[in-house]
Amino acid sequence: MTFQLERRVVVITGATGGLGQALVAAFLKTGAVVVALGRDQVKLAHLADVSQYRLYYAQLDFSDASAIQQTLKRIERRLGPIAVFVNNAGIGYFDTALSLTAAQQQAMIQLNEASLMTFCQQVGRLMVPRQAGMIVNVASQAGKIATPKASVYAASKAAVIAYSNALRLELASAHIHILTVNPGPIATPFLTQADPTGHYAQAVAKFALTPTQLANEIVHAVVTQQRELNRPRFMNLAALGYQLAPRLADWLAQQPVFNRK
Template sequence: MDLLGKTIVITGASSGLGSELAFQAAEKGANLALLARREEELKRLKERLVEQFPIKCHYFVVDITNEHKLREVFLQIEDQFNGIDVLINNAGYGVFETVEQTSLDEMKKMFEVNVFGLISCSKFSIPSMRLKGKGHIINIASMAGKVATSKAAAYASTKHAVLGFSNALRQELINDHIFVTNINPGPMDTPFFEIADDSGSYAKSVRKIMLDPQKVAGKVISLIGKNVFDVDLPWWMGTGSKLMALFPRISNKLLIKFGNKK
């Protein structure tokens, strides 16, 4: 898809992978609707984008778990732009604790943001894409959605749910020419770990294999308009789910060792 003049909606846009996606989409000439909760960060990001690129850019301060407010935001986006061409569901967070340590409220909040927020954004964007006769929904899932490890049971569950939702939604939208793509990154060097791993021990232990958010963003942007189902980053991590199916006992032992680094 030629992104010049196309409208891309990015959730969780204020920092990390979200802001990288915004810059690389703007570089391709895309107009941007940026969603996040932190207004100051969104404002600064918009100022930098419109200063560097001749694009249309608006930001919307919204908690994606607030269904009523989110619906209003998507109506505003359709009104202020020429509909929606691409949705990148990037917003999400995790907490690395055991099931016993994690409160039920925290688990519910993860599902509200990572799953129901993503579902709501997808649902609200589909009518506009259908009117255009095509579109693309890109969901930033996680390798945790394919290979769960200890101290990430709730987070991994949310990403399993995202994969299931995406795979079913893809089938529903096949005749509308709306593509649905799952992006499954491994550990990435973003503010995600400030919440997920406040001790810093896990981030330090996986520093050598951490993904560069600029490279991940570049990969995501390059896939827009292509009917790609699933992308594992890095590719070799995707073999983990296949090995689990073939050698469950051995894989489980290896995963325990990896998960205990958290």
């Protein structure tokens, strides 16, 4: 069974970022009615201006649960039922657990976990009475294999994976599908935001995913109603090994291919 996107409402958070912009373009190409959510009105307006197709957008504070509720209701009143909701916004600060500032730690936990859960809860409540919908949660391979300098980021993404697994089971009887996306490094501004020295961006440059290709794969995973999308595949194989042989995995996690921070 495939999920039809033409003229259906697709809402994307973090739409002004690297993967978010690519997702906006990929979903617009399917004929979906796309709504970009972000915190920065100027960036959102610019995105809509340069978009090849009509793009709707809304600015809100992602840490404000009532703003989230009102925004989702407003979207549905104006455009119709939300068919797909993509929790893409996320932030990373790569530093040792003992060196991260309280503000950096809180920012990752708030956006990557708490806001995502609030969006899922609010959009889930709208979808359940209709017995239809799809929620896409962008986690990370970091949520499967934690490496040095990514303790809090990895923990926040592991939380997304666990939360999505439970939500999938809870909402299955309401015919709401949950897709978890676990990318390895993607060539976006995230890399230098996480490590402003540029060291991480340089270290992963050779195998970083391109946002456009990943966005197209996410759209395909939505249409074909996949459970999980893991890219690059070799990282997911390593994550399986991590479960089977944790000591070996600890060693592997310190090898240059995984420990790039």
